[in-house]
Structures are given as C-alpha cells and as structure tokens.
Amino acid sequence: MQNTMKALVINKPTKAEDVKLTDYPIPKVKSGWVLVKIRSFGLNHSEQILRLEEISAPYIQKPVIPGIECVGEIADASDSYFKVGQKVIALMGGMGRSFNGSYAQYALLPVHHVFSIESNLSWEELGAIPETYFTAWGSLVECLHLQKGDKLLIRGATCALGYAAISLAKAMGAFVIATTHRENKIPLLEKTAVDKIILDDGSLKDKNFRVDKALELVGAKTLLDTMKIIKPSPQAYVCHTGILGGVYSLDDFDPIKDIPNSVYLTGFFSNYPSQQTIDDIFNFINEKKIKPYIGKIYDFNDLRQACIDQDSGNVNGKIVIKVA
Numbered sequence: 001m002q003n004t005m006k007a008l009v010i011n012k013p014t015k016a017e018d019v020k021l022t023d024y025p026i027p028k029v030k031s032g033w034v035l036v037k038i039r040s041f042g043l044n045h046s047e048q049i050l051r052l053e054e055i056s057a058p059y060i061q062k063p064v065i066p067g068i069e070c071v072g073e074i075a076d077a078s079d080s081y082f083k084v085g086q087k088v089i090a091l092m093g094g095m096g097r098s099f100n101g102s103y104a105q106y107a108l109l110p111v112h113h114v115f116s117i118e119s120n121l122s123w124e125e126l127g128a129i130p131e132t133y134f135t136a137w138g139s140l141v142e143c144l145h146l147q148k149g150d151k152l153l154i155r156g157a158t159c160a161l162g163y164a165a166i167s168l169a170k171a172m173g174a175f176v177i178a179t180t181h182r183e184n185k186i187p188l189l190e191k192t193a194v195d196k197i198i199l200d201d202g203s204l205k206d207k208n209f210r211v212d213k214a215l216e217l218v219g220a221k222t223l224l225d226t227m228k229i230i231k232p233s234p235q236a237y238v239c240h241t242g243i244l245g246g247v248y249s250l251d252d253f254d255p256i257k258d259i260p261n262s263v264y265l266t267g268f269f270s271n272y273p274s275q276q277t278i279d280d281i282f283n284f285i286n287e288k289k290i291k292p293y294i295g296k297i298y299d300f301n302d303l304r305q306a307c308i309d310q311d312s313g314n315v316n317g318k319i320v321i322k323v324a
C-alpha cells in the first residue's frame, strides 16, 4: 500500500474557492481504531460551518481533515472484530473535529463509531445515508415517536435532512407537511412524496392549520412559532434538530410561557449512533426500497467545486463525493 493519500487539510477559515487537496500520510492503525478506505462521503451543513468559521474554535483539532461521515471498506481491521474488505459506514463521535475525518482517501476511525452494513445500494447512494438518514431516523423514531397517520410538520424541508425525513416519514405512514422559505423551491418539494407544502414567511401560528408533531430544522429562529401550531395531546412532540436559520440558542427563553401546555419539546443530537440503530435504518430502507435523495455527485478531485456549490446553495439534496 502507498504511504500517502489525497486529503483536504485545513487549519483556518477556508472559503470554498481555497479548498485544495494535498498529499497527506495514510494514518497508521492503533488499538481500538480501524483504517477505512473511503468510497464516498456526503457533505453536511455542519462541515460548512466548520470550514467557514468553527475551525477557529479552541476545541477543534488543528490542522484537521473535515468530514463527519463516510462509507467504505475496512482496509486494516487492527485489533477489532471487523474483517478486511467489510462494507462499513462511519459517522460523528468527533470525526472531522477532534480527529481527522472523511475528506480523504482513507480515515483512521474509532471502532465504536464504525458500523457494518448490508446493502445493495451503490457507493454513491450509500454516501447520502449515514449522517442524514441517522439524524432523520433518530428525530422521527426516537424523539417524535412517529406513528402511522400522524400529521407531521417538517420546517425547513429543502435540505438533505429534510428530503430524507420526508421519505422516511411517508414510508412510516405519516401525513407530511413541508415548509420552504423560498417560493422557487416549491416545485422541488412537489416532486417528493410530501402531502402539503407551505411557503414559510417566518410565522406559521396564524396560518390555518395544526399538526400532531413537528421536526424543526430551521431552529431557534422559528422554534417558538413551531410549538404554537401543535395540537395539544399526550403525543404532542416537537423535535429541534436543525439550525438552518443561523440562530443557535434562545435568549430569554421562558419555559413556562414559551412551551404551550401539554406540548413536549425534545432535541436530537446525532453523536451517538449504534449498530442496532444502523441495522434498523438499513432494514427499513431495504424493506421499503427507499432510494436516498441525492442532489449531485462529484468526483473527489472536484471537492473544491462541490464546496463552491454547497456555499452558493444551488444543489438541492445531498451532495455526495465519490472517492474511488
């Protein structure tokens, strides 16, 4: 095996135009970590935040190879139970933040954040799944306890996570209402299985509809308004998962007055995947024949262009990078 690989390595805020692959040593395995040959990975909103600003934060390793998720094959199993060549996905747990991530040909990853999968999907299709479908699944199943027939709002649906949540929620039998803050995105939502589309002007509480449950992807900017359109019931859940609106916390939050009576507020954090949940997701995807919603696929050598397109927001759906 060669000693070096191509990778994106950053140590300061980096505009997409300055993204450049460099030669970097292929990491050497150590106990409890496995070497993964990366076949594809998806781009995430949180990686964009890391590349543009969060890289300056003291808790980020510097320099760092970004990338919080990947799919690939075990290249060196180290002292783990994996076999060389086994198909795996990996996500989170500090990947691309406190240790090097997936914008590379190989990644050295802690064994407890690497999961085996059974799937006939292509590497590109698989690249759209780990972080996005794990987060959509966790929000809908673990947090919202979504049931057949539930009326679900997905606020800020025109992101990779939104499209994934629409397809999973529809496959679970929910009635799905999706919002976009851009009129020109309505035709894109119309191409999905969504039941109703609402143009979001920032206030839904005065519009004439109510839902059982809501997946909040715009975040703190709209959360209080979202909670006001939930029908009171023993299963009136709101899950705060996204921060697309760029507001990360609530000032002067008054739980007594801001959370309506009998509405339950929860949040999902994708940092704790498990083999059991990954198996549940892939069993569901395989059984329901769900095809991941991909915005655009790029070759690894075109990572710079993919980041430019990510920053300009002109790709709809998951951006997937094909590594080999």
Ligand SMILES: NC(=O)c1ccc[n+]([C@@H]2O[C@H](COP(=O)([O-])OP(=O)(O)OC[C@H]3O[C@@H](n4cnc5c(N)ncnc54)[C@H](OP(=O)(O)O)[C@@H]3O)[C@@H](O)[C@H]2O)c1
Binding pocket: 043, 044, 045, 046, 131, 132, 135, 156, 157, 158, 159, 160, 161, 162, 180, 181, 182, 185, 217, 218, 240, 241, 242, 243, 244, 245, 246, 268, 269, 270, 271, 313, 314, 317, 318
């Ligand atoms: N809690 C967790 O563990 C977790 C895990 C994964 C992701 N997330 C969060 O979930 C959100 C989606 O992530 P992603 O990776 O799927 O995003 P993404 O695919 O990169 O989507 C970004 C797109 O969202 C769209 N968007 C929709 N509503 C928006 C609004 N109100 N304000 C600004 N942009 C809006 C924008 O396009 P238009 O403006 O053109 O519609 C933007 O291009 C992010 O906030 C991310 O940080 C959270």
